[in-house]
Amino acid sequence: MKVSRTSTITGLVVLGALSLSACGTNNNNGGTTNAANISCAKGDLKGAGSTFQKNIVAQWIKDYTNACSGATVDYQGIGSGAGIKQFGSGTIDFAGSDSTMKPDEQAAADKTCGSPALHLPISAGGIAIAYKLSGVDNLQLSPATVAGIFQGTITSWDASEIKADNPGVTLPKTAITAVHREDASGTTDVISKYLSKTAATSWKLGKGKELNWPAKIQGAKGADGVTQAAAAVDGGITYTEVSYVDPSGLKAAKIKNGAGEYTALNGATVSTALAGAQLPATGNDLKVTYDFANTTSGAYPITAVTYEIVCTQGKDAAKQKLLKSFLTYAVTDGQKSAEANGYAPLPTSVVDRVKTAIAALS
16 A cells, blocks of 8 residues: 555554453453543444454443443354344444445445445454464464465475474474365454465465365364364364453464564464554545554564444434444544453543544544
8 A cells, every 4th residue: 555545553552561462352351441531422333343343342342331230231152254244234323343334335335334434443353363282382483374275285283394494393293184164254354365465375265254174174164163163172273362362272473574583372473563564645435454464573474453343323313323422432442451351452642533523423
């Protein structure tokens, strides 16, 4: 994207020593409600989509509805593709997605809205390559090796490609059980774009929320499904949102970045990876772009921004008022819940743009 049409996101996700992979599910058992300054609204909202954002949205709903009597917000983690489809058919009030809409999806959403549908960044984090392998606690994987595993061309944990990524490590002959998302998934979209960029000569499955996976790669639905499937067998591996890793008993591999470093997934490395991300210079459709082949030292390469997709002009004034109130909370005080739930809070530069976009909704 040309510099004249974008602005760089500076200081994205400054988390210090936060370890995202040490975080589990939403903080529903205690903790501080970050809703002190919110302007409440009443009514009910329905949202659905991304499982990436499900845990943090659950925390926001809990905190918001505790602070705002008369408000009901429901969010179902059914996958980005399904959420976009429901939004386009007008059955939900907002959709969560880890990828931007395709032209046909945008057209359907715009038609249903009767106005442009917008992408609003709401949170960020890393996507883990999560595995279960007895005796191996610090696995390292390069993009080409990840591509081979999820295409089914690397089938054993003692394969030469994995050995090359892990010198001096004793690797078992255990068979690899790779698990992919069988539903239309923004996480699949992110991982496929990452591999298309960083392992172009190895990755043959293309890009998108749904791929034509080889029969030998096992499918499961949702982030819960893939983590459970990978955790059920020694030798299991999948790609999933980081907040699902620890609760499943899986470990997150270190991934080789554009600087040639095998990098752990944590707050600091996500911050480094996203520091060069860009927003459009103008307008309220805030699609973020960033380079998966980032050569910055210390960057974790498989990163994602997750969005709420909303109508510029709502057809129900009461719902639109509640939507604006809830999203304003989520992108301001709600960001204080990000670290405890395994996510990366948005920086002030992004928050300000999103707040402006929310305020312009009518």
